[in-house]
Amino acid sequence: MTAQHQSNPAMHSAPEHVALPAPTAWPAVLALGLTLMAAGLLSTNIVSVVGIALSLVAGVGWARQVLPHDRHEMVAVSAAPVQIATPHRKVTRMAAVQAAPHRARLPLEIYPISAGIKGGLAGGVAMAVLAMFYGIVSHGSIWYPINLLGAIVYEHIDVSTAQVEAFHIELLLVATVLHLATSVLVGLLYGAILPMLARRPILLGGVFAPLVWTGFLHSILDIVDPILNQRIDWWWFLASQIGFGIVAGLVVVRQVRIPTWQYPLAARAGVETPGMMDEENNHS
Amino acid sequence: MAIPKSSRGVVSEWLFTADHKKIGLMYIVYSLLFLVIMGIEAILMRIQLAHPHASFMSPQAFNRLFTLHGTTGVFFVAMPILFGFGNYLVPLMIGARDMAFPRLNAFSFWMTAFGGFVLYASFFAGGSFLQGGSAPDVGWFAYAPLTSTTYSPGHSTDYWTLSILLAGVGSVGGAVNFIATILCMRCPGMTLGRMPLLAWMNLVMGGLVLVTISPLTAAQIMLMVDRYMSGHFFDTAAGGSVVMWMHFFWIFGHPEVYVLIIPCFAFVSEIVPVFSRKAMFGYPAMVAASVGIGFVSLGVWAHHMYTVGMPSYGNAFFVLTTMIVGVPTGIKIFNWLATMWGGKIRFATPMLFCTGFLFQFLIAGLTGIMLATAPFDWQLSNSYFVVAHFHYVIVGGILFTIFAAFYYWFPKMTGRMLNETLGKWHFWIMVIGFHLTFDFMHIPGLLGMPRRVYTYEPGRGWETWNLLSSIGVVFQAAAVLIFVYNMIQSYFKGAPAGNDPWDAWTLEWATTSPPPDYNFAAIPEVRSRRPLWDIKHPEDPDWKYE
Numbered sequence: 001m002t003a004q005h006q007s008n009p010a011m012h013s014a015p016e017h018v019a020l021p022a023p024t025a026w027p028a029v030l031a032l033g034l035t036l037m038a039a040g041l042l043s044t045n046i047v048s049v050v051g052i053a054l055s056l057v058a059g060v061g062w063a064r065q066v067l068p069h070d071r072h073e074m075v076a077v078s079a080a081p082v083q084i085a086t087p088h089r090k091v092t093r094m095a096a097v098q099a100a101p102h103r104a105r106l107p108l109e110i111y112p113i114s115a116g117i118k119g120g121l122a123g124g125v126a127m128a129v130l131a132m133f134y135g136i137v138s139h140g141s142i143w144y145p146i147n148l149l150g151a152i153v154y155e156h157i158d159v160s161t162a163q164v165e166a167f168h169i170e171l172l173l174v175a176t177v178l179h180l181a182t183s184v185l186v187g188l189l190y191g192a193i194l195p196m197l198a199r200r201p202i203l204l205g206g207v208f209a210p211l212v213w214t215g216f217l218h219s220i221l222d223i224v225d226p227i228l229n230q231r232i233d234w235w236w237f238l239a240s241q242i243g244f245g246i247v248a249g250l251v252v253v254r255q256v257r258i259p260t261w262q263y264p265l266a267a268r269a270g271v272e273t274p275g276m277m278d279e280e281n282n283h284s
Numbered sequence: 285m286a287i288p289k290s291s292r293g294v295v296s297e298w299l300f301t302a303d304h305k306k307i308g309l310m311y312i313v314y315s316l317l318f319l320v321i322m323g324i325e326a327i328l329m330r331i332q333l334a335h336p337h338a339s340f341m342s343p344q345a346f347n348r349l350f351t352l353h354g355t356t357g358v359f360f361v362a363m364p365i366l367f368g369f370g371n372y373l374v375p376l377m378i379g380a381r382d383m384a385f386p387r388l389n390a391f392s393f394w395m396t397a398f399g400g401f402v403l404y405a406s407f408f409a410g411g412s413f414l415q416g417g418s419a420p421d422v423g424w425f426a427y428a429p430l431t432s433t434t435y436s437p438g439h440s441t442d443y444w445t446l447s448i449l450l451a452g453v454g455s456v457g458g459a460v461n462f463i464a465t466i467l468c469m470r471c472p473g474m475t476l477g478r479m480p481l482l483a484w485m486n487l488v489m490g491g492l493v494l495v496t497i498s499p500l501t502a503a504q505i506m507l508m509v510d511r512y513m514s515g516h517f518f519d520t521a522a523g524g525s526v527v528m529w530m531h532f533f534w535i536f537g538h539p540e541v542y543v544l545i546i547p548c549f550a551f552v553s554e555i556v557p558v559f560s561r562k563a564m565f566g567y568p569a570m571v572a573a574s575v576g577i578g579f580v581s582l583g584v585w586a587h588h589m590y591t592v593g594m595p596s597y598g599n600a601f602f603v604l605t606t607m608i609v610g611v612p613t614g615i616k617i618f619n620w621l622a623t624m625w626g627g628k629i630r631f632a633t634p635m636l637f638c639t640g641f642l643f644q645f646l647i648a649g650l651t652g653i654m655l656a657t658a659p660f661d662w663q664l665s666n667s668y669f670v671v672a673h674f675h676y677v678i679v680g681g682i683l684f685t686i687f688a689a690f691y692y693w694f695p696k697m698t699g700r701m702l703n704e705t706l707g708k709w710h711f712w713i714m715v716i717g718f719h720l721t722f723d724f725m726h727i728p729g730l731l732g733m734p735r736r737v738y739t740y741e742p743g744r745g746w747e748t749w750n751l752l753s754s755i756g757v758v759f760q761a762a763a764v765l766i767f768v769y770n771m772i773q774s775y776f777k778g779a780p781a782g783n784d785p786w787d788a789w790t791l792e793w794a795t796t797s798p799p800p801d802y803n804f805a806a807i808p809e810v811r812s813r814r815p816l817w818d819i820k821h822p823e824d825p826d827w828k829y830e
Contacts, residue, residue: 013806014805014806015805015806018381018801018802018805020302020303020381020382020801020802021302021303021382021386021387022302023292023296023297023300023301023302023303024300024302024387024390025296025299025300026387027302027387027388027390027391027394028299028300028390028391028394030391030394031391031394031395031397031398031454032394032398034395034398034450034453035395035398035399035401035402035450038402038446038449038450039402039405039446041442041446041508041512042409042439042442042443042446062387065387066387075800075801075802077800077802077805078796078800078805082783082794082795082796082805083783084783084784084793084794084816084819084820085784085820086784086787086820086821087787153596153597153600154596223659224659
């Protein structure tokens with residue numbers, strides 16, 4: 001075991017004395033005075049009067065400590081240097097920084113952020129088309145699914161079916177914002193995740209994920225919003241989710257991938273990593 | 285004006301000191317005293333709740349105990365102990381000689397201290413001492429209208445209000461000092477990007493205290509106006525609003541949890557790398573996560589108020605923000621785990637407590653996410669599930685890391701090592717006690733047991749879980765006794781620590797143990813995040829890579 005011993009280089013230029021703030025009772029006295037001022041509310045006015053007097057005296061005393069200059073005291077500095085030692089053997093850093101790139105767990109290539117946005121927007125269009133198609137087939141109105149989406153921000157949606165099938169400009173605006181924002185966010189998620197899914201990314205991202213998401217929503221919506229839950233046709237909901245997933249996935253995978261920086265994360269962080277590398281001198 | 289240092293008596297050496305280290309130690313000793321008091325209150329409450337229909341204490345005494353237990357824990361144990369560690373460590377870690385405003389620092393400590401004394405003076409004021417005198421009985425968040433003179437005559441609530449007002453002044457003074465010290469007094473070369481994470485997190489904590497203590501203080505003053513000057517801020521019948529109190533309190537109250545946990549994150553961020561023998565993984569992400577938590581935590585307060593009947597978009601907003609605050613917290617947990625990954629981990633006592641924290645804080649976070657979901661909270665608001673969740677954060681998160689900090693920095697503060705064997709006993713008994721008490725406390729909450737009941741009916745399925753929770757407290761008390769014994773014994777007879785017993789990398793280990801009054805003979809100069817690594821490994825310094 002080797003030991004590294006160094007004295008602190010800073011000690012070489014140490015002064016003989018250091019000026020430090022002189023001890024003072026006034027902060028404690030002021031705190032006591034303020035406490036007594038308050039405590040007078042719980043007891044008698046005399047306590048408050050004593051507190052006010054103490055606070056005034058302490059305030060003046062404190063001011064005299066710091067005006068015109070802070071009062072300091074000189075403390076002698078010890079001449080003995082402070083030894084800084086380590087019993088640990090030296091550790092080399094990751095050789096990978098200089099060596100050929102080595103893929104550990106990161107994908108070799110990823111999609112650019114724009115791929116996720118494009119995929120999300122395209123998937124959003126597909127989902128909207130499917131949803132409106134459902135509205136026409138089931139209710140003879142494209143506004144039905146749009147109103148349902150917009151209504152989730154409102155407290156009461158216990159209205160007649162005819163009202164849900166009618167056009168409402170505020171619900172259209174709310175639904176559009178929600179749909180666009182969610183589509184882009186989910187698209188970004190697709191862009192980030194698809195390179196990780198080495199096998200059948202479209203199947204996993206386009207079918208499996210919508211199934212899980214639909215199942216999750218189906219299980220909780222009756223608790224979160226039972227009225228909304230009654231109006232949702234879950235098979236159509238699932239179909240529109242799958243439509244989103246497949247279209248978004250197809251758009252994303254058609255984008256040009258960019259290579260990742262292949263150094264392991266530890267190497268990129270510049271840390272020593274015992275256990276993942278040979279150590280200097282082969283000491284045990 | 286500078287005068288030579290003269291010899292002083294012990295009393296004036298400590299009580300009138302402006303030295304950040306002595307003030308820090310006074311904070312810590314003061315908090316430990318209140319930790320013991322708070323623990324005794326918890327033991328008494330758990331004795332009462334161990335069996336149904338127990339008559340160990342009166343309902344009035346129980347109300348006073350849970351009020352003082354909560355108030356003491358938040359304002360007079362957790363906050364001052366963290367301020368104490370911060371006071372002691374921040375100037376040392378940034379290479380400064382003292383805090384920016386040493387006298388304000390002393391004043392802040394004394395305001396906090398007197399605040400605690402005022403709170404406990406209530407026990408001796410009016411009425412019978414054994415019945416709790418005039419101790420407050422309105423709970424630690426003191427909802428209106430319970431605090432009005434109609435429902436709370438006499439001075440009991442005033443003790444609570446004034447003690448928090450006084451301590452609040454101390455907290456604000458301390459926060460100003462932390463911010464000024466960290467921003468203005470770093471040694472040469474210590475850029476913000478090289479600053480120890482402990483300093484970063486105390487900076488965030490200071491900012492949070494400044495923002496959040498103000499509404500609490502305002503609310504206390506409004507309450508005093510209501511009680512003494514016929515005000516109507518919280519009098520619904522006269523046009524006031526009880527919900528306004530809740531908003532004011534929780535605008536303080538929830539960020540307060542982060543005021544407490546962020547310095548604890550700092551302890552973990554300093555200890556885990558040293559005992560994993562690796563640099564902190566993702567330093568910039570840790571800083572960003574800390575700052576992010578600081579900001580987002582200011583927008584989550586009303587998740588304590590779902591049952592008030594807020595509009596659905598209000599509920600949705602606070603669900604969302606509360607979920608979001610889990611993201612930077614998750615980043616931190618990943619970074620601590622990534623720091624440990626592949627490291628040569630030494631499970632010394634500080635590391636054991638940090639490991640316990642990692643697991644327990646994760647569980648606390650998960651139950652927090654559950655309670656953040658409005659429909660779930662509607663079912664379990666004001667139940668023992670909430671109490672269990674909160675104590676998972678406070679004990680499993682905060683107290684465990686405070687213990688870790690004691691084992692890690694006690695050698696620096698005293699020059700003596702804490703006994704490792706006793707430390708391991710302390711840890712394992714504490715783990716057993718903690719999980720017995722707080723794991724099982726979730727279950728009666730799920731079964732509908734409301735918080736703050738002084739007893740309960742048999743036959744509801746709550747008995748066994750309450751008994752187990754009470755048994756767990758015995759283990760926790762034993763663990764704390766071992767800890768106290770270890771501290772006292774080690775202070776007098778512990779093995780000499782040396783300057784750098786853990787082979788650590790931050791500046792506090794570059795001076796003697798305990799440090800001299802002036803901290804460093806000459807102000808150090810740093811070139812990386814691990815200045816001591818650079819000194820110990822001149823052939824391979826960090827600054828080449830940063």
